[in-house]
Amino acid sequence: MSLRYGLLGLLAEGPASGYDLTRRFEEVLGPVWPAGHPQIYAELARLSAAGLIEVDSEGPRRRKAYRITEAGLAEVRRWLATSRVDHTMRFEPLLRSLFLWLMEPDDVARHLESEAEYYSGMAALYRSFTEAKDRGDFGYAPPVQAMRISLEAGVRLYGALADWARWAAERSETVWSEAAPPSEGGGPTP
Numbered sequence: 001m002s003l004r005y006g007l008l009g010l011l012a013e014g015p016a017s018g019y020d021l022t023r024r025f026e027e028v029l030g031p032v033w034p035a036g037h038p039q040i041y042a043e044l045a046r047l048s049a050a051g052l053i054e055v056d057s058e059g060p061r062r063r064k065a066y067r068i069t070e071a072g073l074a075e076v077r078r079w080l081a082t083s084r085v086d087h088t089m090r091f092e093p094l095l096r097s098l099f100l101w102l103m104e105p106d107d108v109a110r111h112l113e114s115e116a117e118y119y120s121g122m123a124a125l126y127r128s129f130t131e132a133k134d135r136g137d138f139g140y141a142p143p144v145q146a147m148r149i150s151l152e153a154g155v156r157l158y159g160a161l162a163d164w165a166r167w168a169a170e171r172s173e174t175v176w177s178e179a180a181p182p183s184e185g186g187g188p189t190p
Contacts, residue, residue: 003035003043008052008076011068013143015056018044019063028147047072093161097168105172112169119162126154 010016010024018041025035044066047053052072056065068076093115100108132138133148 003039004047005076005079006033006035007040007043007047008068008072008079011053011066012073012076015065015067017059017063017065020065028150100168100172108172109169112165112172116162116165116169119158119165123155123158123162126151126158130155 006025006029007021010021010028016024018037021044022035022037022040025033025040029035044053048055048066051069052075053066053068056067058064096111100111103111130148130151133144133151138144
């Protein structure tokens, strides 16, 4: 997914400033798709130059609120309907898990416990958001329901990752207790 389409989708909900969009990105997508102020403001400038958004209003300290144009709405709809989904992920915890054998057993246990706690906490956070949506705290409009679907993915993904970290911790207790430590620089001991 491109930041461009994320911003267009958020602006399809209604006008927003760069600050508001940064906050929305953090609230809705958080660690799944992080985007900081500099990235967002640079992309807003590109979207504006391309005619996909325009300034809706200007407030104090030259704060601009943007709105999506018809061309922008057509572009985000085209992306949703016809663009191929990019399923690639760069997931550092998975990369790190490949090299757990280089750690001391106690460090592995602490690391995996910390991972399980983090993922459980994130699942709980997303669950609290879904419960608010299910209660109707934000209404039942299609954008709210689409957000609910996305939040459920967060609940399930983080829950599965918490389960994985707990499973890995249990497995590593057995594996590390039966294996000799790796030789320095030479890879695992056969």
